[in-house]
Amino acid sequence: MTEAEFIAALRRLPLHAGALGLGDDAARVGGFVVTTDTLVEGVHFLSDDPPGDVAWKLVAVSLSDLAGKGAVPEGVLLNYPLSGRTWDRAFLAGLNACLAVFDCPLIGGDTVSLPAGAPRVLTVTAIGRDAAAPVRAGAQAGDRLWVTGTIGDAGAGLAVAQAGSGPETLLAAYRRPRPRLAEGRILAPLAHAMMDVSDGLLIDAWRMAAASNLAVTIALDAVPLSAAYRAYAGDDPLAAATAGDDYQLLCALPPGERPTGHATCIGTFAAGAGLQLTRHSNPVPLPERLGFEHRA
Amino acid sequence: MTEAEFIAALRRLPLHAGALGLGDDAARVGGFVVTTDTLVEGVHFLSDDPPGDVAWKLVAVSLSDLAGKGAVPEGVLLNYPLSGRTWDRAFLAGLNACLAVFDCPLIGGDTVSLPAGAPRVLTVTAIGRDAAAPVRAGAQAGDRLWVTGTIGDAGAGLAVAQAGSGPETLLAAYRRPRPRLAEGRILAPLAHAMMDVSDGLLIDAWRMAAASNLAVTIALDAVPLSAAYRAYAGDDPLAAATAGDDYQLLCALPPGERPTGHATCIGTFAAGAGLQLTRHSNPVPLPERLGFEHRA
Structure with a gap:
């Protein structure tokens, strides 16, 4: 399936009211907004990109979706494939820098091992609070x-x-x-x-x-x-x-x-x-x- | 790094109060509990496992963490690698069945493409509400x-x-x-x-x-x-x-x-x-x- 076909199929599943029909960059859950992004090695970043920059970008991409809702970051969850000592350490340094700069704590996550040679697949889910949360679809003629x-x-x-x-x-x-x-x-x-x-x-x-x-x-x-x-x-x-x-x-x-x-x-x-x-x-x-x- | 070393390093990052020191299966955020799980093809499931069963297990594993907190499922987010029409369709059928059985709506997610031949990596993040949320560390002598x-x-x-x-x-x-x-x-x-x-x-x-x-x-x-x-x-x-x-x-x-x-x-x-x-x-x-x- 193409991405558009897959998302159309997802729209036929039971959807949360705050999912906004899966048409926005973040969902509303209670007083929070939630967004998730996956980056794939060889697709969204290159094997020789500095691991600290990959960490930064992974978090920043999700925080940008929170920014689009006017939210304050509540925190992030990280899904991480263990990648060898050197890569892991450099990734952690970039993660730490990004979380510190944007005053965003770590909420939780999951670590996994990948089969040898598999491209890294990393996910961050970000939760924000106090959002006015304008939607993408709200523009009016004359705006x-x-x-x-x-x-x-x-x-x-x-x-x-x-x-x-x-x-x-x-x-x-x-x-x-x-x-x-x-x-x-x-x-x-x-x-x-x-x-x-x-x-x-x-x-x-x-x-x-x-x-x-x-x-x-x-x-x-x-x-x-x-x-x-x-x-x-x-x-x-x-x-x-x-x-x-x-x-x-x-x-x-x-x-x-x-x-x-x-x-x-x-x-x-x-x-x-x-x-x-x-x-x-x-x-x-x-x-x-x-x-x-x-x-x- | 080993998983234990990596988690120890994560504990030195800024942590959310509800992360419980990353020592539990779910975190507390506002009135919600949040948990995330990643399944990797060739590690957590096999290439020839039925895709609908993979979808079911992916969701069920996270809902089980919510069950461990006594939570009602608020919904899940899905990070999905597009995997070809047949696999995608069978996955969606299993996903639909699991969400329906456990009365759990879809909140959002992200779809990505993987490089050719890469093992599938799937993530579900589950949010639960109304949880008494006992922790893992609370047992008392005589219990x-x-x-x-x-x-x-x-x-x-x-x-x-x-x-x-x-x-x-x-x-x-x-x-x-x-x-x-x-x-x-x-x-x-x-x-x-x-x-x-x-x-x-x-x-x-x-x-x-x-x-x-x-x-x-x-x-x-x-x-x-x-x-x-x-x-x-x-x-x-x-x-x-x-x-x-x-x-x-x-x-x-x-x-x-x-x-x-x-x-x-x-x-x-x-x-x-x-x-x-x-x-x-x-x-x-x-x-x-x-x-x-x-x-x-």
């Missing part, structure tokens, strides 16, 4: 689209990793993303819809619009790019907006809300369907690829 | 040791599976274990300590005693064996008491509590340390192997 931070740094960081050298700041954006928990706390109570940007700005904005039964127009010239990105990759926002792993937050805010300093306004929702792009107010054709569409 | 159901059926069922034929009821105990959720609800409010029996009655009883800083004596002639077990494997309770995958509940009750009909009294806790066995009140030497000691 503005806002995004936190800068876009494209992680994508450029992947290119740096592949090239073997380049700006450290971009590499860090790729290897040690920083979930926008503080911004999530500020934006969630204001937002009609919110989600994190994991697969690319354009595809994730399109998904928010589609889930909300709306069209969205993005002004490419408004997409925030870092100085490091511009120096390394140039001024074209289209490459940045179709790269993955940003882990910024994307939200739909009523026109009167202007959380300047925490996010940048880059677009508008309207009745209709689909994604439109503009540059200096002129229409721009969509690129062939909006982001990581088929990533499972 | 009696009680166990639900019968012991050894799943171990005999594994032998049936390996032989390719034998009593269906034993095979079902191995392939589709039934977490003792109802018994858990009754026993948890009475128990000083409780846990599920997953690695073998003797080793798990020894673990409860060790966690409680006590000795435990088990009367082997009191260990409940099913008629099917006796007919297939004979009357020796030692083989049954060292086999795994029972998913019964083991609890320490004050001497005055007698939940007859829900459990069987098989032993006594006392000051001291270690496990002693008796048969018809005479001491019996410990077997070399108490259960699955090194299972990760």
